[in-house]
Amino acid sequence: MTTRRALLAGGAALALAGRVRAARPISLRAALDAAAALPHDPGAALALLAGYDLNSLGTSAQLDLDTARAGLAIDRDIVQRFAVDPRAKGPPRNPAHAALLLRRKLGNDVDPRAAATRLEAERRRCAARADALFARLGVAGANTGARFSALWYGPRYAYPNPDAALADMNRWLAVMRPHVPALVGMVPPWCLNVAANPPTTADIAQAHFGYRTLPTPTQPGGYVPDLQRLADRPAFTLPSVVAHELLPGHMVQLPLEAAADPHPLRLDYAPGFAEGWGIYAERRVADAGLYAADPLAELGYLHWRLFRIGRALADLALHLHGLSLAEARARLVTWQGEPAYFAPFDADLARIVQEPMTRAGEMLFALAIEDGARRRTGPALARYHQVLLRDGRMRSDELARRARRV
Incomplete structure (x- = not known):
C-alpha cells in the first residue's frame, strides 16, 4: 500500500530531481545524491545520470557512475516487470525475479x-x-x-x-x-x-x-x-x-x-x-x-x-x-x-x-x-x-x- 507519507516523500524527491536537472551542469556527486533520493523511481534516477562521460572522470568516480547506472537499470527492470521494490526483503516472485536480484547484487555477467x-x-x-x-x-x-x-x-x-x-x-x-x-x-x-x-x-x-x-x-x-x-x-x-x-x-x-x-x-x-x-x-x-x-x-x-x-x-x-x-x-x-x-x-x-x-x-x-x-x-x-x-x-x-x- 502507498501511504500519504510515501507520496509526500516521493514528491519531494521528484522536486529535488527537477531542481538538479534545471541546475545542470552539476557535479556527479550531486547527481548521484539526487538519484539516491528516488528509491521508488529508478527510471527517473537513471535519467539523472545520462549526461556524464565516464572518460572525463577519475577512476573512483567512474566506478560510482558505472555501478549506479548498472544497478539502477536492473532496479528499473524489476519495478517494470514485477511491480515490487527491488530493495524489499522476502522471497522473489519467481525465478526470473531471483535472477535479476542476483545480477543486482553481483554483476551483469552472471549466469x-x-x-x-x-x-x-x-x-x-x-x-x-x-x-x-x-x-x-x-x-x-x-x-x-x-x-x-x-x-x-x-x-x-x-x-x-x-x-x-x-x-x-x-x-x-x-x-x-x-x-x-x-x-x-x-x-x-x-x-x-x-x-x-x-x-x-x-x-x-x-x-x-x-x-x-x-x-x-x-x-x-x-x-x-x-x-x-x-x-x-x-x-x-x-x-x-x-x-x-x-x-x-x-x-x-x-x-x-x-x-x-x-x-x-x-x-x-x-x-x-x-x-x-x-x-x-x-x-x-x-x-x-x-x-x-x-x-x-x-x-x-x-x-x-x-x-x-x-x-x-x-x-x-x-x-x-x-x-x-x-x-x-x-x-x-x-x-x-x-x-x-x-x-x-x-x-x-x-x-x-x-x-x-x-x-x-x-x-x-x-x-x-x-x-x-x-x-x-x-x-x-x-x-x-x-x-x-x-x-x-x-x-x-x-x-x-x-x-x-x-
Whole structure:
C-alpha cells in the first residue's frame, strides 16, 4: 500500500530531481545524491545520470557512475516487470525475479546456471581436500560433514577461557602480518596496525560483539570477536577468522575503500564485494602455505569455505529451483557438519529466504576475484590487487574488465 507519507516523500524527491536537472551542469556527486533520493523511481534516477562521460572522470568516480547506472537499470527492470521494490526483503516472485536480484547484487555477467555449476565444483574440490586431511589425521565419518562433527568438540581443541582464544588470534595475526606484502602487495603501514581486541565493559553490558574498528593513519583498528560460546569455537576455526576479519582481509580492503569514499549507490549495487575479498583473503593465506605445518588450521579454513559455498548453493536452489528448507538443511549438514558460529542452520536458512541472492553474491564475488588472480604471480598479482583495492568495490563485470587490462 502507498501511504500519504510515501507520496509526500516521493514528491519531494521528484522536486529535488527537477531542481538538479534545471541546475545542470552539476557535479556527479550531486547527481548521484539526487538519484539516491528516488528509491521508488529508478527510471527517473537513471535519467539523472545520462549526461556524464565516464572518460572525463577519475577512476573512483567512474566506478560510482558505472555501478549506479548498472544497478539502477536492473532496479528499473524489476519495478517494470514485477511491480515490487527491488530493495524489499522476502522471497522473489519467481525465478526470473531471483535472477535479476542476483545480477543486482553481483554483476551483469552472471549466469545462474553456470554459477551453480562453478560453486558445486568448488565445493567438491574443498571437500576432497578436507577428506584427505581427515584421512591423514585418522578422523572417520560417513561424509565430510560427519567428519567435521567428529572433530568439532574434542576437548584438546577447546579454549579454557576467552583470553586464551584472543591470545591465539593475536598469535596468528603476528604470523600473517609480515606476509601481507607477499599475499596482496604493499599496503599503507597503518592498515597493519590492527589487533584482535577484548570487549569493553559497555560491549559486555550490551552484548555487543563481533564488530570491527577500521584503522586510519592516526588510529589503530581492531576486531572484537564473539567468544561467548567457546565450546562452539574450536581452536582450529580461528586462524581463518584472523585472515578474514583482520589481515589480509577486511582490515586491508575496507580502510582503503573508506579512503576512496565511494558513493552510497556504489555500496548498494556491489554489496558482496567486501565479503568476497575477505573470503579471498582466507584462501590466499591457505594457498601460501601458512597452514602447511598445521592441518587442523587448514581444516578450519576449509570448514569456513564450505559454509560459504553451501549457503550460496542453498540460496540459488531455494530461489531458482524451489528446493525445500528441509532438503537445504540436510545438504548443509552433509557438507559442513557443524554450523558456523554465527549462523545456525535454521536461522541462516530463514535469513537466506528473506535476503535472496545475498549469500550467493558474496561467494560468487570471491570466485570472481579468484578468477582474476589465476595465473598471476609476483608483481603481476600485486598490480591486480591494487586495481581491486585502490578505488573501492566494483561489480563483477567491471572487475573482469579491469583484470583484463592489468
